[in-house]
Amino acid sequence: MKPGLKVVGIVVALLVVVAIAVPFMVNVNNFRGQIESNLSSALGRPVSVGNLSLSIFSGSVKADQLSIADDPKFSSAPFIQAKSLQVGVELLPLIFSKKLNVTDLLIDRPEINLLRNRDGVWNFSSLGNQQGQAAKAAEKTSSAPANVTVAKLDLTDGSITLGSTTGKRKPIVYDKLKVAVRNFSFTHAFPVIVSAGLPGGGSLKIDGTAGPIDSGDASLTPVRAKVTLKKLDLSQSALVDPELGIAGSADFDGTLTSDGRVAKAAGTLRATSLKLVPKGSPAGVPVQFVFAVDHNLQTEAGKVLQGDVAIGKALAKITGTYDMHGETTSIHTRLNGQAMAVDDLEAVLPALGVVLPTGSRLKGGTIAIELESTGPLDKTVSTGWVRMNNTALAGFNLGSKLSAISALTGKQTGNDTTLENLSSDVRYAPEGTRLDKINLLIPSLGTVTGAGTISSSNELDFKLVANLAGAGAGLTKIAGAGSGGIPIKIGGTTANPTFAPDMKGLVGDKVKGLVNGGKSLGGLGGLLGKKKP
Numbered sequence: 001m002k003p004g005l006k007v008v009g010i011v012v013a014l015l016v017v018v019a020i021a022v023p024f025m026v027n028v029n030n031f032r033g034q035i036e037s038n039l040s041s042a043l044g045r046p047v048s049v050g051n052l053s054l055s056i057f058s059g060s061v062k063a064d065q066l067s068i069a070d071d072p073k074f075s076s077a078p079f080i081q082a083k084s085l086q087v088g089v090e091l092l093p094l095i096f097s098k099k100l101n102v103t104d105l106l107i108d109r110p111e112i113n114l115l116r117n118r119d120g121v122w123n124f125s126s127l128g129n130q131q132g133q134a135a136k137a138a139e140k141t142s143s144a145p146a147n148v149t150v151a152k153l154d155l156t157d158g159s160i161t162l163g164s165t166t167g168k169r170k171p172i173v174y175d176k177l178k179v180a181v182r183n184f185s186f187t188h189a190f191p192v193i194v195s196a197g198l199p200g201g202g203s204l205k206i207d208g209t210a211g212p213i214d215s216g217d218a219s220l221t222p223v224r225a226k227v228t229l230k231k232l233d234l235s236q237s238a239l240v241d242p243e244l245g246i247a248g249s250a251d252f253d254g255t256l257t258s259d260g261r262v263a264k265a266a267g268t269l270r271a272t273s274l275k276l277v278p279k280g281s282p283a284g285v286p287v288q289f290v291f292a293v294d295h296n297l298q299t300e301a302g303k304v305l306q307g308d309v310a311i312g313k314a315l316a317k318i319t320g321t322y323d324m325h326g327e328t329t330s331i332h333t334r335l336n337g338q339a340m341a342v343d344d345l346e347a348v349l350p351a352l353g354v355v356l357p358t359g360s361r362l363k364g365g366t367i368a369i370e371l372e373s374t375g376p377l378d379k380t381v382s383t384g385w386v387r388m389n390n391t392a393l394a395g396f397n398l399g400s401k402l403s404a405i406s407a408l409t410g411k412q413t414g415n416d417t418t419l420e421n422l423s424s425d426v427r428y429a430p431e432g433t434r435l436d437k438i439n440l441l442i443p444s445l446g447t448v449t450g451a452g453t454i455s456s457s458n459e460l461d462f463k464l465v466a467n468l469a470g471a472g473a474g475l476t477k478i479a480g481a482g483s484g485g486i487p488i489k490i491g492g493t494t495a496n497p498t499f500a501p502d503m504k505g506l507v508g509d510k511v512k513g514l515v516n517g518g519k520s521l522g523g524l525g526g527l528l529g530k531k532k533p
Contacts, residue, residue, distance in 0.1 A: 031061065035087065042186070044128050045069045049085055061087045066107060074115045074123040074165060083109035088152070104152035110177070112158060117165045120300035120325050127218040128186060155179035160196065162238050168327055172199060172238050186213045189222070200233030202249075208256075220260040220297055227254050227267070234271070241328070244377055245278030258297065266292040266306075277353040279456075284347035287311055291318075300325040304333065312344030316369070328376040335371045335384075342367050342391050355458050355494040357396050363416070365391030371426065381429045388422040399444065401499040402466075402488070418443055432456050438464065452490065460497055462490035 029052045039047040050065035063085040070079035088104035115123040158177035163169075176197035183190050189211040196204045208225025229252040232239075240246045254267015269289045273282035288310040295302035300323065307318030320333030346362045356362065371384035398417040420443055425436040432455040440448040445468060452462025467485035487502035 032063075035061075035063075039068075042128065043068060044126060045071070045079065063087070066110075070113065070115075071123045071126045074117065075113070077113065079113060079123065080107075081111045082107045082158075103150075105150055105154070107155045108157065110155050110158035112160045112177070114160060114162050115165055116163075118327050122219050125217045125219040128213050128215060150184040151182070153179075153181040153184045164327075166327055169242065172236060174198060174204065185211065186215075188212055192225075198229070198232055199236035200231065200249075202229065202231035202233060204229055206256075214260055221258075222260045223256060223258045223263075225256050227252065227256055229253075234274075241377065243278075245280065246276055248272060248274035248282065261297060263295045263297055264292070265295065274348070274351050276351045280353040281350040283351035285311060285344075287348060287351075299323075307333075309335075309337075311348050312341065314340035314344040316340065320373075328378060330376045331373055331380065333373050335369065335373070335382075337370075338368045339366045340368065342388070353458075356393070357497060358495050360396035361394050363392045363394040365389050365419075367391070371428070379430055381427070383425075383427045385423065385425050387424075388419060391419045391422070393417045393419060398442065401497070402445070414444075430456065435462075438462075447485075448488075449485075450488075454494060458494045460490050460492055460494060463502060464488045464490065 032049060032052055035049055035052075036047050039049075046069040048067045049063035051063065053062050053064075066080070066082040066085040067078045068080040070077060084107075086106040086108070088106075113123075156178055158179075160174045160177055161171050162174070163171035174196040176195070178193075178195045180193045181190060182192075189209045192206070192208065192210050194204070194206040198204055205228045206225050208223060210221055210223045210225075212222070214220040214222075229250065232250045232252065233247075234240055234250055235242060235247040248271045250269050250271040252267055252269045254265060254269075257264045267290075269291070271287045271289070274287050275282050290306065290308040290310070291304065292306040293302050293304050301321065302324075303321050304319055309316045309318060314337070316335055316337030318333055318335050320331060322333070323330045342362050342365045345367060349356070349362075366389050368387045369384065371382045373380050373382040375381050394416045396417050397415050399414070419440065421439070421441040423440075424438045427434045427436075432453055434451070434453045436451045438448070438450050438452070442448065445466060447467045448464050449467075450462060450464030452460065452464070454460060465485040465487055489500050489502040490497055491500070492498035
């Protein structure tokens with residue numbers, strides 16, 4: 001064997017011997033108290049680690065478990081539990097000076113529990129808070145967190161559970177959590193990348209910077225990041241209360257910028273199979289929402305600066321304010337849409353719980369709407385108006401429902417009912433919808449006015465007056481209805497409406513005279529579709 005190869009062999013052998021012997025020479029468990037103290041001081045909470053072992057090859061100290069306590073105001077259970085903690089160290093100072101210099105941290109399979117109380121405060125807000133009791137105790141023996149730096153901090157194969165101290169909603173679990181932080185410091189901004197799996201099979205990615213850490217409230221730490229969500233299941237997300245009935249799948253691309261006081265979020269959310277009310281059904285077309293909000297991190301309230309809702313080429317705008325303080329979000333917003341194509345909107349009506357007569361659909365024309373919404377999301381009241389022009393209710397023969405009345409006009413509506421103009425005031429509330437000042441022009445019949453309600457179970461209760469067109473106008477007077485038109489009562493449901501003459505709607509004394517005296521009963525009886533006596 002050549003001398004050079006012998007030397008290399010001897011060196012390798014010595015390194016192997018050293019690698020095997022050093023872990024026995026250095027009892028790294030002696031550093032457990034120091035590691036726990038440093039971490040407790042940095043986080044402001046008690047931290048415990050398990051049995052320590054030294055690996056020369058990887059240059060790290062490994063603990064077989066990690067536990068970080070929660071804020072006692074939230075829970076007695078751990079804030080973070082992990083299968084293991086691997087601490088990268090500088091070997092030479094450790095071996096020869098028994099000095100522990102940390103270079104990186106790797107937390108394997110952490111389970112993180114995030115809790116929010118009814119005032120909107122999170123349990124991670126007090127992390128690193130030097131006013132905490134744990135930090136005060138740690139300050140006696142260790143340096144302040146401001147001096148703590150870690151070149152590399154990674155969390156792998158973890159999970160995050162989002163819950164509430166009120167227990168009002170079921171906790172949401174995000175798995176496949178990975179966090180990569182470089183050059184971590186409490187006093188400087190540092191890059192961070194977060195990825196996680198979402199309930200229902202979606203994914204989350206956050207790529208940006210954070211810091212410096214706010215020493216009083218970690219949730220107020222400045223952040224600049226790009227946020228990407230894929231296949232977010234809205235019914236299982238932390239964004240909405242499941243009791244609201246909102247469901248569907250959404251993709252989101254946007255940005256989040258926070259200076260520690262105001263968070264600015266902006267981006268585009270595209271939802272498919274969207275459902276907005278408990279009794280609704282999935283929309284047949286995608287809905288796109290382009291928005292920008294300013295959110296006050298301390299008051300948990302914000303302003304919607306931009307809210308463009310696009311369904312096909314139809315566009316509506318939302319502006320206003322919201323307040324997330326407390327258990328339920330409250331809003332005060334305005335929705336405005338002008339000259340929106342009915343054909344674009346028709347497929348999204350089921351998502352709003354709008355049920356048309358069986359076998360029918362809206363076709364053609366435009367719709368304009370303005371609604372002001374106020375109150376908690378689960379009890380929101382919306383008021384405003386709606387207008388439609390040159391639209392047809394295809395597949396619905398109104399003439400057959402009002403055969404006696406339409407016969408007076410000499411016209412037939414056919415299988416489609418044309419709505420030349422429709423306007424109405426609207427009030428929507430959890431108990432149902434009320435329409436007032438209805439003004440509807442149906443060319444084949446005439447003008448219909450009145451008011452009525454649609455219950456939360458889609459039951460109809462409308463009292464309308466039909467002023468017939470053409471020859472029917474004169475016959476209306478002969479029948480005794482005068483210039484006021486023919487009263488009509490609409491009942492049944494939105495899926496199967498019923499139409500009947502409203503006898504009580506006719507002028508009281510005049511109708512009684514006609515019925516009792518029988519002078520004009522024949523004309524009135526034919527008008528109302530009844531047989532002559």
